[in-house]
Amino acid sequence: MSAGPTSAPVPASGSEPVLDIRDFSVVYRTPSGDVRAVDRVNLSLAAGEVVGLVGESGSGKSTLAYGACRLLRAPAFITGGTVRYQGRRLAQRSQAADVLRMTPQELQKLRWREIAIVFQSAMNALNPVLSVRNQMLDVIHAHLRMPRDEAGERAASLLDLVGIPRSRLRSYPHELSGGMRQRVMIAMALATEPEVVIMDEPTTALDVVVQRDILAQIVELKDRLGFSILFITHDLSLLLELADRIAVMYAGQLMEVGTAGEIHREAAHPYTKGLLNSFPSLRGPRRELAGIPGSPPDLRDPPPGCPFLPRCSYGTDACTRIDMELLPVATSQDPEHVTACPFVLPDTPPREAFQAKDSLDVPDHLTLADELRTAVEPGS
Amino acid sequence: MSEQTLTSAAADRGPLAMEAISVSKDFRLGRGQTLHAVRDVSFNLYRGGVVALVGESGSGKSTAARLLAGQERLTSGVIRLDGHQVEVSSRRAFRRYKSQVQYVFQDPFASLNPVHTVRYHLERPVKLHQRAANMSQEVVALLEQVRLTPAKHFLAKYPHELSGGQRQRVSFARALAAHPSVLLADEPVSMLDVSIRLEMLSLLDDLRRRFRLAMLYITHDIASARYFADEVLVMYAGQIVERGPAEQLTQCPAHPYTQLLVASAPDPDNLGSTLRRGAGRDRSQQPQGAPRGPVSAASNGTAVAGCPFSPRCPFADDLCRRENPALAQVSATRAAACWHLDLAAPEVVSGPQGGGFPTTQ
Numbered sequence: 119m120s121a122g123p124t125s126a127p128v129p130a131s132g133s134e135p136v137l138d139i140r141d142f143s144v145v146y147r148t149p150s151g152d153v154r155a156v157d158r159v160n161l162s163l164a165a166g167e168v169v170g171l172v173g174e175s176g177s178g179k180s181t182l183a184y185g186a187c188r189l190l191r192a193p194a195f196i197t198g199g200t201v202r203y204q205g206r207r208l209a210q211r212s213q214a215a216d217v218l219r220m221t222p223q224e225l226q227k228l229r230w231r232e233i234a235i236v237f238q239s240a241m242n243a244l245n246p247v248l249s250v251r252n253q254m255l256d257v258i259h260a261h262l263r264m265p266r267d268e269a270g271e272r273a274a275s276l277l278d279l280v281g282i283p284r285s286r287l288r289s290y291p292h293e294l295s296g297g298m299r300q301r302v303m304i305a306m307a308l309a310t311e312p313e314v315v316i317m318d319e320p321t322t323a324l325d326v327v328v329q330r331d332i333l334a335q336i337v338e339l340k341d342r343l344g345f346s347i348l349f350i351t352h353d354l355s356l357l358l359e360l361a362d363r364i365a366v367m368y369a370g371q372l373m374e375v376g377t378a379g380e381i382h383r384e385a386a387h388p389y390t391k392g393l394l395n396s397f398p399s400l401r402g403p404r405r406e407l408a409g410i411p412g413s414p415p416d417l418r419d420p421p422p423g424c425p426f427l428p429r430c431s432y433g434t435d436a437c438t439r440i441d442m443e444l445l446p447v448a449t450s451q452d453p454e455h456v457t458a459c460p461f462v463l464p465d466t467p468p469r470e471a472f473q474a475k476d477s478l479d480v481p482d483h484l485t486l487a488d489e490l491r492t493a494v495e496p497g498s
Numbered sequence: 499m500s501e502q503t504l505t506s507a508a509a510d511r512g513p514l515a516m517e518a519i520s521v522s523k524d525f526r527l528g529r530g531q532t533l534h535a536v537r538d539v540s541f542n543l544y545r546g547g548v549v550a551l552v553g554e555s556g557s558g559k560s561t562a563a564r565l566l567a568g569q570e571r572l573t574s575g576v577i578r579l580d581g582h583q584v585e586v587s588s589r590r591a592f593r594r595y596k597s598q599v600q601y602v603f604q605d606p607f608a609s610l611n612p613v614h615t616v617r618y619h620l621e622r623p624v625k626l627h628q629r630a631a632n633m634s635q636e637v638v639a640l641l642e643q644v645r646l647t648p649a650k651h652f653l654a655k656y657p658h659e660l661s662g663g664q665r666q667r668v669s670f671a672r673a674l675a676a677h678p679s680v681l682l683a684d685e686p687v688s689m690l691d692v693s694i695r696l697e698m699l700s701l702l703d704d705l706r707r708r709f710r711l712a713m714l715y716i717t718h719d720i721a722s723a724r725y726f727a728d729e730v731l732v733m734y735a736g737q738i739v740e741r742g743p744a745e746q747l748t749q750c751p752a753h754p755y756t757q758l759l760v761a762s763a764p765d766p767d768n769l770g771s772t773l774r775r776g777a778g779r780d781r782s783q784q785p786q787g788a789p790r791g792p793v794s795a796a797s798n799g800t801a802v803a804g805c806p807f808s809p810r811c812p813f814a815d816d817l818c819r820r821e822n823p824a825l826a827q828v829s830a831t832r833a834a835a836c837w838h839l840d841l842a843a844p845e846v847v848s849g850p851q852g853g854g855f856p857t858t859q
């Protein structure tokens with residue numbers, strides 16, 4: 119226990135984070151009430167880091183990323199928080215700029231030049247009536263001052279970068295395979311040398327061989343060009359291999375944040391454990407797989423306490439009274455490995471976990487958490 | 499050929515239900531070009547057994563399933579159901595066939611009609627394929643079979659009111675309404691969230707056992723095939739390049755393409771793997787070294803003479819580029835189509851599972 123449970127989580131280590139999202143909340147306004155799609159989320163991204171954001175559909179992971187770039191429109195409203203961006207090109211400024219307070223002109227300069235997005239569906243994100251070359255020139259001319267022939271040369275070299283023959287500049291999107299389209303999307307995102315690239319399920323529609331090839335290429339480009347990646351996916355197994363840190367999102371809130379190794383070997387939150395037990399592994403012995411029965415709560419009227427409670431095999435009455443605060447995992451060496459569940463630890467055995475504690479009336483979740491922590495690790 | 503003596507790993511689950519014998523399907527592309535979508539594919543489905551058809555997009559796995567479903571005409575070959583050759587020329591014959599062989603589509607968002615309720619989706623096949631005395635009782639029973647309970651709660655719902663998992667359950671129920679003996683499931687879980695995929699697969703497994711369904715499970719996720727299927731068929735460019743019991747095939751793949759598939763699957767137990775160490779190393783280790791250009795040419799099955807995988811294969815030589823290897827038996831239950839199995843998978847050819855069959859015919 120290197121940090122007390124009362125200290126605030128400090129997600130990024132070392133250098134100033136490039137992108138720092140704090141207390142960020144987004145609601146979707148509907149006739150039957152506000153859907154709290156993103157609820158007080160803290161997440162930061164350091165230079166050159168790959169942060170994975172994992173969650174099932176509807177968990178708010180895309181809303182979080184798009185909201186941080188102010189790409190949402192009504193009925194989505196950002197109800198609070200700050201999004202500080204501090205890129206190398208803007209380093210001369212004394213203070214990081216808050217994306218949420220930027221004017222449209224400032225946003226125009228920020229988007230693509232500083233933060234670029236690779237969208238999920240390359241077929242829908244590319245313009246079907248423009249050739250690859252013209253789409254790339256559009257991007258370059260919109261965000262950089264550059265003579266025409268130089269821009270053309272840049273488009274060609276970007277295709278080289280992602281391993282597509284230059285002759286494909288004249289192709290239209292429908293003439294490319296799914297993997298090639300996705301590579302064109304990546305090339306376009308990199309056209310302006312952004313500091314941060316947000317990738318929203320960039321490989322979900324592709325088969326595994328192509329997926330692996332593209333991911334390897336993304337990592338190679340990242341190492342060469344030094345941008346940071348926020349990688350959004352519902353496939354945790356992918357992130358365990360790819361990401362430096364992983365943030366697990368459920369029902370609009372972060373459940374656990376830790377390094378890939380911590381999430382893999384010492385997952386603390388029951389939801390993370392459930393996710394880890396959801397995908398069949400190809401290697402090693404066959405495990406009993408459980409998945410996560412049930413479905414996410416209705417965010418118009420979220421249940422009190424932990425939103426995962428109805429699906430949680432560790433759940434107790436005390437769970438309805440906790441505030442969802444990310445606090446360091448008690449048994450972890452790393453104070454940045456944080457979880458929203460104060461009860462369950464990485465080595466807590468499933469199911470029978472808290473039957474004994476069920477009857478206890480515990481006013482404050484912290485006291486129970488502390489009590490359990492001492493109970494779980496006697497003299498270790 | 500040796501094909502005759504090969505025993506399917508699904509065979510001991512139950513009696514033979516459906517046979518595909520040397521099935522081929524060509525599509526004319528115009529300008530004299532032909533796409534050989536499915537080439538000389540043979541396999542059997544057994545009651546209560548699951549056969550997985552694994553391959554990348556464009557490998558012909560969905561076309562193979564559509565042939566079995568009677569939705570496409572065969573270019574050549576024979577399909578038999580319960581020992582009788584399938585002939586679906588007339589509408590009546592087709593309907594009778596459909597009451598035996600049902601199809602589950604990949605996308606539950608597209609396969610249910612948005613203007614109709616769950617009740618309508620289920621009543622229609624019941625009316626078509628059965629003479630149910632009590633319709634509403636039958637529909638409720640269907641919903642309960644796929645664990646959509648309480649059934650009353652779901653009957654009046656429209657597809658948009660259901661989650662992805664619930665929709666896919668409705669499409670399972672719709673397929674069961676005909677009381678089929680064969681279920682063709684085309685990527686039934688790949689559109690669903692990772693967290694509910696397992697639940698759906700275990701539901702399918704439960705239905706398979708309860709109704710002794712002969713199941714064809716089409717997927718690009720070879721890891722799920724390992725857990726769910728008895729036998730795995732790996733398809734590449736319209737051909738079966740390897741087949742065998744699910745566990746053996748995934749743990750000890752023989753064909754270079756299967757090896758590539760297995761190597762490409764995300765491997766969380768291999769932290770700090772090739773992926774994070776950077777791509778250069780990655781490419782030199784995998785048979786991925788070939789330029790990306792020919793990938794699409796190879797996988798659409800048109801141009802290449804010889805082994806279709808040869809442009810991407812690290813073991814390819816002149817023989818591979820000239821002649822297409824036939825599927826040859828390597829053990830009692832396994833077969834692979836490769837000229838160089840001795841190089842690609844020596845442990846399979848002569849190993850403990852080898853069974854002593856020579857690779858050449």
